[in-house]
Amino acid sequence: MVGLGYVGLPLALEFAKAGFRVIGYDVSERVVGLLMAGKSHIQDVSSAELARMVKSGKFEATTDESRLQEMDAVSIAVPTPLAKTRDPDMGYVIAAADAVGRNCRPGVVVVLESTTYPGTTRDLLQPKLEAAGLTVGEDVFLAFSPERVDPGNPIWNTKNTPKIVGGITPACTEVATALYATCLDTMVPVSSTETAEIVKLLENTFRSVNIGLVNEMAIVCDKLVIEAAATKPFGFMKFTPGPGIGGHCIPLDPHYLAWKMRTLNYKTRFIDLASEINSEMPAVVVRKVTQALNEERKAVNGSRILVLGVAYKRDIDDMRESPALDVIRLLEQQGADVAYHDPYVPKFSEDGHEYASVPLTDDEITRADAVVIVTDHSKVDYQRVVQLAKVVVDTRNATAKLAKGKGRIVSLASAGSFANA
Numbered sequence: 394m395v396g397l398g399y400v401g402l403p404l405a406l407e408f409a410k411a412g413f414r415v416i417g418y419d420v421s422e423r424v425v426g427l428l429m430a431g432k433s434h435i436q437d438v439s440s441a442e443l444a445r446m447v448k449s450g451k452f453e454a455t456t457d458e459s460r461l462q463e464m465d466a467v468s469i470a471v472p473t474p475l476a477k478t479r480d481p482d483m484g485y486v487i488a489a490a491d492a493v494g495r496n497c498r499p500g501v502v503v504v505l506e507s508t509t510y511p512g513t514t515r516d517l518l519q520p521k522l523e524a525a526g527l528t529v530g531e532d533v534f535l536a537f538s539p540e541r542v543d544p545g546n547p548i549w550n551t552k553n554t555p556k557i558v559g560g561i562t563p564a565c566t567e568v569a570t571a572l573y574a575t576c577l578d579t580m581v582p583v584s585s586t587e588t589a590e591i592v593k594l595l596e597n598t599f600r601s602v603n604i605g606l607v608n609e610m611a612i613v614c615d616k617l618v619i620e621a622a623a624t625k626p627f628g629f630m631k632f633t634p635g636p637g638i639g640g641h642c643i644p645l646d647p648h649y650l651a652w653k654m655r656t657l658n659y660k661t662r663f664i665d666l667a668s669e670i671n672s673e674m675p676a677v678v679v680r681k682v683t684q685a686l687n688e689e690r691k692a693v694n695g696s697r698i699l700v701l702g703v704a705y706k707r708d709i710d711d712m713r714e715s716p717a718l719d720v721i722r723l724l725e726q727q728g729a730d731v732a733y734h735d736p737y738v739p740k741f742s743e744d745g746h747e748y749a750s751v752p753l754t755d756d757e758i759t760r761a762d763a764v765v766i767v768t769d770h771s772k773v774d775y776q777r778v779v780q781l782a783k784v785v786v787d788t789r790n791a792t793a794k795l796a797k798g799k800g801r802i803v804s805l806a807s808a809g810s811f812a813n814a
């Protein structure tokens with residue numbers, strides 16, 4: 394397994410559980426050190442299980458690239474971020490492909506797991522293997538298989554989520570499918586690496602576009618309209634509005650497709666529009682805070698604002714691309730004194746500024762001029778927040794069913810509503 398993050402580590406352990414001897418190769422000394430000490434850095438992987446695998450010799454982590462020479466099968470799960478210009482940053486995939494190419498030998502199957510634009514496996518990986526004098530489909534087998542992990546999901550995990558696999562040749566698909574079928578429940582072979590690559594982008598674009606739609610609806614109508622529409626038992630799928638999108642997937646992946654299509658002179662309008670609406674949501678939240686403070690005859694400038702939840706979604710510790718970062722930045726730009734509380738994120742740094750989670754004491758809640766719920770972690774006692782806070786801006790509908798407190802609750806989809814359901 395090349396890359397031992399949110400995707401690579403759980404998959405490595407599935408292979409180890411299926412009886413394979415798995416070596417995880419990662420460029421991070423810190424990650425490898427932690428894993429070899431039996432400490433998991435991924436919330437969905439228990440340290441006890443990891444330690445068992447390390448002790449039994451089924452799993453080993455290393456920073457030594459030459460260990461790839463021992464492998465019969467290599468899966469690559471390295472980051473695929475966007476550059477500042479919002480173009481794909483393929484640096485990690487290219488570095489990993491170089492390492493695999495340098496250490497490959499006949500008989501090996503190589504599978505790329507990183508989310509990417511259609512054409513990556515054929516255009517970037519195949520030449521690296523062929524530079525080693527190996528013919529893909531004959532000497533070595535190359536495929537793309539997108540990871541669908543949903544961190545924190547208690548039902549769907551690496552093992553029971555159906556797995557798409559598409560090879561460069563039919564033999565590549567067959568070999569890669571046979572490999573993954575040893576440890577995953579359901580395999581879905583598709584016709585090519587490009588098909589497998591675009592399947593993943595469609596899945597995440599579907600989410601981005603639907604979230605964009607409900608976010609726009611949240612601006613124009615009451616949240617109960619969405620609840621009412623969701624009672625339709627067919628032809629409607631409920632998405633909930635929020636403060637913006639975060640994580641390593643939804644905010645980034647659709648841009649991989651948009652970028653690829655731009656190179657082919659096609660403009661992906663749905664992707665661009667959804668991205669525009671979703672990325673405006675933190676500013677919508679800050680407008681709600683400004684309006685709420687205004688009604689109290691207060692300005693954002695000089696107000697104490699307590700942000701509840703900075704991870705990008707409920708009950709996880711991942712802050713990548715979290716909309717909370719934008720909400721905090723925009724509030725601070727207007728002169729607010731911002732504190733945050735997140736039971737999963739004790740501290741973080743952004744733009745050279747260090748932030749530390751404050752304890753959620755009664756004093757902290759009453760001291761704030763406004764409390765903004767950005768992420769609705771289930772560990773937080775929202776009833777106490779509502780009871781004590783002067784103003785609560787609730788972007789996640791976390792307070793909908795609670796008894797009213799002394800302060801006002803402003804929800805994302807309410808003020809300026811077009812319709813009241």
Ligand SMILES: NC(=O)c1ccc[n+]([C@@H]2O[C@H](COP(=O)([O-])OP(=O)(O)OC[C@H]3O[C@@H](n4cnc5c(N)ncnc54)[C@H](O)[C@@H]3O)[C@@H](O)[C@H]2O)c1
Nearest residue numbers: 396397398399400419420421470471473488489507508540
């Ligand atoms: N996190 C998710 O929920 C999720 C879900 C589906 C797909 N994906 C995709 O999977 C891929 C990996 O994402 P992730 O969340 O696991 O990333 P991550 O940042 O958690 O982990 C990536 C790991 O790769 C290592 N790495 C970087 N360059 C390397 C190299 N050249 N050789 C070896 N190791 C290297 C890093 O040190 C890190 O430990 C991305 O393409 C992402 O879009 C992520």
